[in-house]
Amino acid sequence: MSEVRSRSTRPDRELAKAVQASKAPAISRAAAVLRLLGKSDAPLGLQTIARELGLVPSTCLYVLRALVAEEFVAFDLDTKRYSLEAGVLTLARHWLRRNRFNDLAQAALERISKTFDVTMMGVQIVGLEHIVVVACSQSGANLQVSAQIGSRFPALISATGRCIAAFGNHPEEELKSRFKELRWDHPPGFEEWLKQVARVRAQGFAVDDGHYIAGVTVVAAPVWKSRERPSHALVAIGIGSNLKRRGLPALQQELLGAARTLSTQLCGEV
Known part of the structure; x- marks a missing residue:
């Protein structure tokens, strides 16, 4: 069950499929963005994120700005790329504490x-x-x-x-x-x-x-x-x-x- 040798389908396809099938698209899009950034070894640009998830760039930008405002995603003004922010650690820490x-x-x-x-x-x-x-x-x-x-x-x-x-x-x-x-x-x-x-x-x-x-x-x-x-x-x-x-x-x-x-x-x- 190695992350390198995983036999699952490509993560971007899985996430895009989940977004399309969701009955709560706003939540699903935000979750898909977080998962994609979490799987990436490097920060990603808007166009890459939108393409990987099958989203319209304007819709993707709206989701990203909301996640940045909530401190779940960080935006680098110099590179114009997005990555996970420390806010996700707070949620994870609370979950681990109760598990x-x-x-x-x-x-x-x-x-x-x-x-x-x-x-x-x-x-x-x-x-x-x-x-x-x-x-x-x-x-x-x-x-x-x-x-x-x-x-x-x-x-x-x-x-x-x-x-x-x-x-x-x-x-x-x-x-x-x-x-x-x-x-x-x-x-x-x-x-x-x-x-x-x-x-x-x-x-x-x-x-x-x-x-x-x-x-x-x-x-x-x-x-x-x-x-x-x-x-x-x-x-x-x-x-x-x-x-x-x-x-x-x-x-x-x-x-x-x-x-x-x-x-x-x-x-x-x-």
Whole structure:
């Protein structure tokens, strides 16, 4: 689930599609601008932002000026380019302060990461739309995954997606429609994937062995904040051959145990 190797569609297309489908276009446009600036390694000009999001430049300028006034976006008078402003940090800090999952999960992420030399992530599930990385612990020398807090991925991708499909009570037709949009190095067929989802229901965790990223094994276990469906997941990412040497079954059980403990802490027995 590397930000560099992400198999999602281009961010600009995703954001433009979301803007077009929104029933609250003003809010959607502002959110799309913020996400685009957040993904960019350098400040962007008006024309670039408008083109990437499929917006009329005058409309885009109106949104940008409003975000600058609210101190969410900064405007450089010399370069005529826009970037994120420190105001977004205030919102993020308030959210992190209220998020029990992050506080409870961090110690487990660091422990498992160190023990098995894997990159660990805590992700929040946003329906069938996407998952968002909200906590992480980087691995050692064997694999560095550049997914940072705030990184977004399609909900059904990799091992996490199998957990969402297994425990989310989503109609099969909707899963199939979303599945067709996913991008993998070695994509499984939908029927094969459904069989894997069924195994996840039985064992409580999911494994992606090189389907999403060749040579990389991803293990995920769901976390419940309520009894309806998983709200989060713990995700371990490592080089497949290295995990086999260090004990993949042990990692699976450690991850499953940590996820169950977190679920109990967040909402009681699940």
